[in-house]
Amino acid sequence: MTSVPEVLLTGVSKRFSTDEVPVLQGVDLSIERGEFVSIIGPSGCGKSTLLKLVAGLSLPSDGEIAVNGILPKNARQLVSFVFQDATLLPWRTVERNVALSLELEGRTREETATTVQKLLELVGLSKVGKSYPRQLSGGMKMRVSIARALATRPRLLLMDEPFAALDEMTRDRMNEELLRLRQEQNWTVVFVTHSVAEAVFLSSRIIVLAPHPGRIAHDIVVDLPFPRTAEMRESEEFDVLVNRTSKLLREAHRV
Ligand SMILES: Nc1ncnc2c1ncn2[C@@H]1O[C@H](COP(=O)(O)OP(=O)(O)O)[C@@H](O)[C@H]1O
Numbered sequence: 001m002t003s004v005p006e007v008l009l010t011g012v013s014k015r016f017s018t019d020e021v022p023v024l025q026g027v028d029l030s031i032e033r034g035e036f037v038s039i040i041g042p043s044g045c046g047k048s049t050l051l052k053l054v055a056g057l058s059l060p061s062d063g064e065i066a067v068n069g070i071l072p073k074n075a076r077q078l079v080s081f082v083f084q085d086a087t088l089l090p091w092r093t094v095e096r097n098v099a100l101s102l103e104l105e106g107r108t109r110e111e112t113a114t115t116v117q118k119l120l121e122l123v124g125l126s127k128v129g130k131s132y133p134r135q136l137s138g139g140m141k142m143r144v145s146i147a148r149a150l151a152t153r154p155r156l157l158l159m160d161e162p163f164a165a166l167d168e169m170t171r172d173r174m175n176e177e178l179l180r181l182r183q184e185q186n187w188t189v190v191f192v193t194h195s196v197a198e199a200v201f202l203s204s205r206i207i208v209l210a211p212h213p214g215r216i217a218h219d220i221v222v223d224l225p226f227p228r229t230a231e232m233r234e235s236e237e238f239d240v241l242v243n244r245t246s247k248l249l250r251e252a253h254r255v
C-alpha cells in the first residue's frame with residue numbers, strides 16, 4: 001500500500017502575465033507526511049508564490065497540486081499559514097487574537113477559552129493572555145501568531161520566513177521550540193527562509209529554488225538525527241551541511 005503524499009506538485013507553473021518569464025515553471029515536488037521541508041532561494045524566485053499555491057490562496061497556471069490527495073482549496077481545514085509579520089490585531093488582547101479563528105468557526109465561549117489557554121501554554125505564553133500585542137517582544141508576538149495558526153488544529157504548517165524579523169538568539173530559541181512542538185503534534189512543515197543555518201537546523205530536507213523561471217535546482221536530504229539540539233549547531237557535521245548548502249544556493253543564484 002502506498003500512502004498519499006501530504007503535498008504533491010506535478011508540473012506546476014505559475015505566471016502572472018503571459019508575456020513574462022513564468023514565476024514558477026515545471027515544479028515537481030512530493031512531500032510525505034511528517035517531513036520538515038525548507039525552501040530556500042534568491043529573492044523573487046517564487047518561494048512565497050509556491051507556498052500560496054499549496055495553501056490554495058492562488059491557482060497554478062499549469063500542472064496540478066494536491067494536499068493529502070485533494071485540491072488545496074478543499075484542504076484548507078488541514079492547513080495553517082504563518083506569515084513573516086505576526087499580523088496581530090492591535091486592539092485585541094493576546095487571548096482574543098488567538099481566539100479569532102475559533103470565533104469565526106462559531107465555537108462556544110467556554111470551548112474557545114479552554115482551547116486558547118491550551119495553545120498559550122503550548123507556546124509558553126499563558127501569563128500574557130491579557131496583554132496587548134504592543135506590550136510584547138518580537139519573539140512573543142511571533143509565538144502568538146503561531147498559537148493562532150494552531151487554533152484550527154492544522155496538520156500541515158506553511159511558514160513564510162516566520163522568524164526573519166527576530167534577532168539571532170531569539171530565532172534560535174524559536175527554532176528549538178518549533179521542533180519541540182512539531183515532535184509533539186506530528187505536523188508536516190513547509191518552511192521558507194533566507195537562512196541556510198536555520199534551514200539545516202530545522203529540516204529533514206531542503207529544496208533550493210533557482211530563479212527566472214523559478215524551478216527546483218537541488219533537493220537536499222539533511223541527515224542529522226532528530227531531536228535536534230542547540231549543541232548540534234556547533235558540530236562539524238552541521239558546519240559541513242551549512243557550507244555545502246550555501247554553495248548550492250550560490251550556484252542557484254548564478255543560473
Ligand atoms: N500577485 C502577483 N502579481 C504579479 N506578480 C507577482 C505576484 N506575486 C508575486 N509576483 C512576482 O513573482 C515573483 C516571485 O515572487 P515571490 O514568490 O514573492 O518571491 P520570493 O518569495 O521567492 O521572494 C516576483 O517577481 C514577484 O514580483
Ligand SMILES: [Mg+2]
Pocket residue numbers: 047048049160
Ligand atoms: Mg517571499
